[in-house]
Amino acid sequence: MSHSSSIEPNPAAVGRVQAPPFVRLPDPSRLFEARRERLEFLAQTSELAPYLRFIAGIAAAQSSIQEGLPEPDLPPDDALDRAREFGMPPLDRNRAGLDDVLSETLSRLFDAVAPVTKPAEAEAALERVRAATPDEMRSIVQGVLADAIPADALAEHVYGAAGLQVHFTRLAAKLDRSRLAKIGDGACPCCGGPPVSSLVVGWMEAEGTRYCSCALCGTLWNVVRVKCVLCGSGKGIGYQEIDGGPGTIKAECCDSCRGYVKIFYQQKDAALDPVADDIASLGLDLLLKDGEYRRGSLNPFLLGV
Incomplete structure (x- = not known):
């Protein structure tokens, strides 16, 4: 109660x-590893232990894939200046596309999550996103960034969101907080x-x-x-x-x-x-x-x- x-x-x-x-600003090199540690700790005494350990596995994957990833590019300085002038976020979710860096980030994450113990439904969803065409993956990315996720594809979008967290965390870490x-x-x-x-x-x-x-x-x-x-x-x-x-x-x-x-x-x-x-x-x-x-x-x- x-x-x-x-x-x-x-x-x-x-x-x-x-x-x-x-x-x-976030520290991508530490954020996801610290989250994994917390999830594993919470799982020791929680009735949600299997799910917490599954998400801990995703967090471990988010942490592990970063080494060697190409650096994402920030918007140009004039775009950053305009964003500040007009009170807009410098990282525009509405204009984010499936570029080479994001594509590699998503691909690496899906591969890294593959060995994680997961429910059968989550396993099937992972296979679907790993086999997705560029247009299908673009739709998942757009759905996550628009907070418009279809009810019949929640699991696929969870994996997409995990990859986007890595990508945008790395972008945010490069911004000048001042x-x-x-x-x-x-x-x-x-x-x-x-x-x-x-x-x-x-x-x-x-x-x-x-x-x-x-x-x-x-x-x-x-x-x-x-x-x-x-x-x-x-x-x-x-x-x-x-x-x-x-x-x-x-x-x-x-x-x-x-x-x-x-x-x-x-x-x-x-x-x-x-x-x-x-x-x-x-x-x-x-x-x-x-x-x-x-x-x-x-x-x-x-x-x-």
Whole structure:
């Protein structure tokens, strides 16, 4: 059972830091390996252990394929300048194509995931994406980037999303964070993507502040606490969690838009991962699923929730 409150715990922490960094760019060489470690740890005590280990295998593949991959090209400087001037993300999801670098990234990922233990349905989906024509793969890429994934091809798009995470994480890591501008509370300043969850961090330079985590490129961006990251409202914000839990994972629910996004208190548990712990806390989503709030964040490994 869950309970709710209208006031977030530890309000004294809000505003403790005057000027926290606006963004923290991802480190592709570490991000996916750290996620694999977290997923394996969570699987030790979770009823979702088989699925968590499957996603851990995907994370291991995401990490392992990067060595030797060709470098992706950032947009030209004039395009980056225009994006900043007009408040647009420098990595335009709508214009991303199936170029040689992305094609090789996807191909390597599919090969690396092949030995991972997986359900029969996931095995069949992997065979389909490995055999996909360029046009079919282009359609999968476009579906993932547009957040428009057909219900009858969820598994295929999960693999596509995993490859796109690698590609866009490598692109985001090359950006100059000083040239990034705010797009909106619920939009990544690098790629414009939605958050997978948010974190209250314990970093020395930003302790007690909240960051959203991009579902695609892994960028973290600062958003004021006790505010809906979906609609921007600061009214009617409540928090629901599973009774008896450690108090580190909650659903931030908004009465204005009736949406929720999970918030993880990393200041209490530094090991919390925005993707891994979102999957492992599926029970919270199930408790809320038939209630008045809808899940407003995106996790490619929880498609259909």
